[in-house]
Amino acid sequence: MAKDEDSSLKILNEDRYGAGCVAINEQAVNVEAEELNRSVDSLTTENEISLLLKAVSFLDLTTLSSDDTKANVTQLCCKAVAPVPKEIVKRHGKNDDSKLTTASVCIYPNRISDAKSALAQLGSALPVAAVAGGFPSGQYPLSTRVSEVAFCVDEGADEIDIVIDRSLVLNHQWEKLYSEVLNMNAAGKGRKVKVILATGECGSLENVFKASLVSMHAGAPFIKTSTGKETVNATIPVGIVMCRAIKLFYKTKGIKIGFKPAGGIRTYKDILVWMLLIKKELGDSWLNPSLFRVGASSVLSSIVDRLEELNSLIKTAE
Numbered sequence: 001m002a003k004d005e006d007s008s009l010k011i012l013n014e015d016r017y018g019a020g021c022v023a024i025n026e027q028a029v030n031v032e033a034e035e036l037n038r039s040v041d042s043l044t045t046e047n048e049i050s051l052l053l054k055a056v057s058f059l060d061l062t063t064l065s066s067d068d069t070k071a072n073v074t075q076l077c078c079k080a081v082a083p084v085p086k087e088i089v090k091r092h093g094k095n096d097d098s099k100l101t102t103a104s105v106c107i108y109p110n111r112i113s114d115a116k117s118a119l120a121q122l123g124s125a126l127p128v129a130a131v132a133g134g135f136p137s138g139q140y141p142l143s144t145r146v147s148e149v150a151f152c153v154d155e156g157a158d159e160i161d162i163v164i165d166r167s168l169v170l171n172h173q174w175e176k177l178y179s180e181v182l183n184m185n186a187a188g189k190g191r192k193v194k195v196i197l198a199t200g201e202c203g204s205l206e207n208v209f210k211a212s213l214v215s216m217h218a219g220a221p222f223i224k225t226s227t228g229k230e231t232v233n234a235t236i237p238v239g240i241v242m243c244r245a246i247k248l249f250y251k252t253k254g255i256k257i258g259f260k261p262a263g264g265i266r267t268y269k270d271i272l273v274w275m276l277l278i279k280k281e282l283g284d285s286w287l288n289p290s291l292f293r294v295g296a297s298s299v300l301s302s303i304v305d306r307l308e309e310l311n312s313l314i315k316t317a318e
């Protein structure tokens with residue numbers, strides 16, 4: 001988004017990261033969020049089924065509980081490789097849906113080897129994503145956060161979701177944030193690093209916009225809303241603002257950065273709204289697991305229940 005292009009978000013005075021002073025019209029952002037919420041209700045049954053099957057392929061199926069064990073991580077992996085009943089995929093899926101899986105499994109660093117061995121036993125090459133960088137608070141020395149990222153690489157993680165230190169955002173220490181993200185990203189040695197802003201703790205939409213830009217300039221290939229542990233997690237207004245930052249970065253740098261809303265996404269409707277938001281703000285090319293993920297621990301059952309409901313509606317009508 002360029003200067004003055006959009007009334008909901010204006011870059012007033014660009015600096016090194018393109019966001020020296022940002023004004024966000026919160027009311028306009030909230031109106032857009034409400035419109036997106038409403039637009040889900042006008043989907044046709046066929047459209048909804050096709051979007052829900054696609055939604056599954058965007059999921060970073062997550063367990064991040066302090067009592068996680070090999071057993072429940074193995075269960076998670078089994079769900080991730082066969083997330084939707086075969087009958088539904090066969091009936092409504094496209095050819096490329098025949099091997100429908102989630103995008104990844106997302107777990108704590110100590111569970112990486114459990115996930116890798118469960119997936120190997122299932123004959124699946126599904127990526128394993130681990131959280132790191134002092135997840136969820138980021139309140140640890142940079143050296144320990146960086147070595148946590150390195151540990152995930154050594155354990156074989158394919159993707160690493162790192163948190164930022166929110167105090168840097170709240171105190172507007174953008175150079176320090178840039179340098180910390182740069183360091184943690186470098187420790188990821190080319191793995192897909194998703195930078196979690198924990199937007200519910202960033203203080204304002206302006207801060208979210210700036211933290212997004214700083215993270216992208218520091219090399220983050222993906223930015224993510226939340227850990228799932230904040231009081232306020234992924235919200236649509238925050239998603240709009242982060243997508244605007246991604247759009248601006250693409251326009252100025254020509255690089256497509258991925259986006260991952262996560263935390264509190266529980267129902268099939270929630271995920272549909274997120275997909276419509278991506279389509280509207282970033283376009284169809286972003287509706288691809290290489291550029292869009294949804295982090296969720298419990299939305300899959302709601303998606304499957306809804307697919308079953310729509311499937312039986314269609315059967316009854318035939």
Ligand SMILES: O=C[C@H](O)COP(=O)(O)O
Binds near residue numbers: 062227296
């Ligand atoms: O990164 C993923 C989140 O931790 C999942 O949050 P959730 O348990 O609210 O779905």
